[in-house]
Amino acid sequence: MGKTRYGIVLFVLLLLPPIRLGMESIMIVHMLIQLPLLILAGWLTGDVVVRKFYDVWDRWNGNGIPGIILVFFITLFWMFPRTLDEALTYNSMEFLKFISLPFVGLLLRGSWEKLHTLGKTFIYLNYLSMFGLFAWLYIDSPIQICNNYLETQQKVLGWGMLFITVLMILSIIHYVFTDHSKENVT
Amino acid sequence: MRKNWRNKVAILLSVFAGLLLLYIGTDGFRAFTAESARTYQLMKEKPVFPEVTLEDSNNRIYPFSDFEGKYVMLTFIYTACADVCPKLGMNLAEVYEQVPSEFIGENIVFLSISFDPKRDDPATLDKYRTYFGSDGETWRMARIPDQTELDRLLEEFGVIVIPDDYGNFTHNSAFYLVDKNGVLQEVMDYTKIDKAADTVISMVEEEAGD
Numbered sequence: 570m571g572k573t574r575y576g577i578v579l580f581v582l583l584l585l586p587p588i589r590l591g592m593e594s595i596m597i598v599h600m601l602i603q604l605p606l607l608i609l610a611g612w613l614t615g616d617v618v619v620r621k622f623y624d625v626w627d628r629w630n631g632n633g634i635p636g637i638i639l640v641f642f643i644t645l646f647w648m649f650p651r652t653l654d655e656a657l658t659y660n661s662m663e664f665l666k667f668i669s670l671p672f673v674g675l676l677l678r679g680s681w682e683k684l685h686t687l688g689k690t691f692i693y694l695n696y697l698s699m700f701g702l703f704a705w706l707y708i709d710s711p712i713q714i715c716n717n718y719l720e721t722q723q724k725v726l727g728w729g730m731l732f733i734t735v736l737m738i739l740s741i742i743h744y745v746f747t748d749h750s751k752e753n754v755t
Numbered sequence: 756m757r758k759n760w761r762n763k764v765a766i767l768l769s770v771f772a773g774l775l776l777l778y779i780g781t782d783g784f785r786a787f788t789a790e791s792a793r794t795y796q797l798m799k800e801k802p803v804f805p806e807v808t809l810e811d812s813n814n815r816i817y818p819f820s821d822f823e824g825k826y827v828m829l830t831f832i833y834t835a836c837a838d839v840c841p842k843l844g845m846n847l848a849e850v851y852e853q854v855p856s857e858f859i860g861e862n863i864v865f866l867s868i869s870f871d872p873k874r875d876d877p878a879t880l881d882k883y884r885t886y887f888g889s890d891g892e893t894w895r896m897a898r899i900p901d902q903t904e905l906d907r908l909l910e911e912f913g914v915i916v917i918p919d920d921y922g923n924f925t926h927n928s929a930f931y932l933v934d935k936n937g938v939l940q941e942v943m944d945y946t947k948i949d950k951a952a953d954t955v956i957s958m959v960e961e962e963a964g965d
């Protein structure tokens with residue numbers, strides 16, 4: 570139950586106006602800290618929900634694929650410059666953000682572990698290329714792509730995404746060169 | 756088997772829901788940035804130019820409705836701007852050059868509107884206009900002294916202006932073509948000079964032909 574409580578506390582903290590507005594005033598914090606924390610909040614509370622509706626969940630999301638597909642689309646949606654911009658301009662988008670991203674966390678909780686190794690690898694590589702692509706877009710764009718953020722801020726975000734891409738590549742290399750023979754392969 | 760069946764339906768549903776989210780969120784894969792969404796929205800809504808009072812580089816004060824009966828090609832600028840605005844002005848000058856001279860002043864007027872009324876007084880605008888070969892008559896430069904009126908116009912035309920700490924502004928830029936009834940007809944990419952000129956000329960010619 571501890572995890573659930575942390576999840577709820579985290580969500581409420583993120584909702585507090587000073588924290589929320591502070592985070593959103595800096596583009597990289599908005600996308601690479603606030604959004605992932607919202608997902609984390611959903612992930613932490615996910616346990617309880619998944620357990621409570623275990624039957625339904627298992628019947629419809631038995632192999633985790635439907636859940637992970639939704640995760641993919643919703644996160645892709647939130648990487649667009651436009652959605653980030655509109656979350657600041659329209660209350661409805663801001664509302665959608667605070668609903669959809671914890672939902673992503675919940676879906677992740679109930680789907681990731683059900684995926685086979687192949688599925689996990691596919692998703693991992695998919696995100697790797699997505700971060701790389703968006704890093705390139707944000708760094709290389711000669712014009713300001715968000716109306717609410719300055720061009721320098723979008724460059725910072727791009728470098729942040731490149732950093733994540735590099736970390737993801739390093740962790741693959743790390744995985745390849747370490748011993749996994751004692752683990753169960755599914 | 757039954758379990759499998761449900762799972763497959765769920766996969767289809769989630770793909771569908773995901774694509775729908777992206778489709779709606781980007782106006783049918785047309786607009787991935789707020790700026791392209793803004794242009795798309797403006798062309799659909801076609802807002803009317805709100806009633807504002809202009810003060811131009813010749814110290815003349817008049818309402819925007821004075822241009823009624825003529826097309827107005829306009830942009831938003833501020834004279835202290837070092838990056839986009841000079842480019843915007845230069846490109847507008849090229850469009851101005853391309854429009855056949857018999858239409859200039861008769862069927863169409865060019866107008867650069869400053870959104871920095873504090874600094875851009877008539878004298879400043881008068882100096883600024885000479886950099887681009889504007890004659891102050893068929894291509895006017897003006898400010899809107901009333902901040903409320905200015906804000907309303909920027910809001911209507913979707914111009915977002917963010918002041919920074921150094922007295923500059925970050926703003927989105929485009930060419931706007933308003934028809935003789937004050938209705939916004941086109942929002943054009945200010946970097947595509949020839950395309951903008953073609954659009955303007957064909958609109959004005961059509962009008963003059965009637």
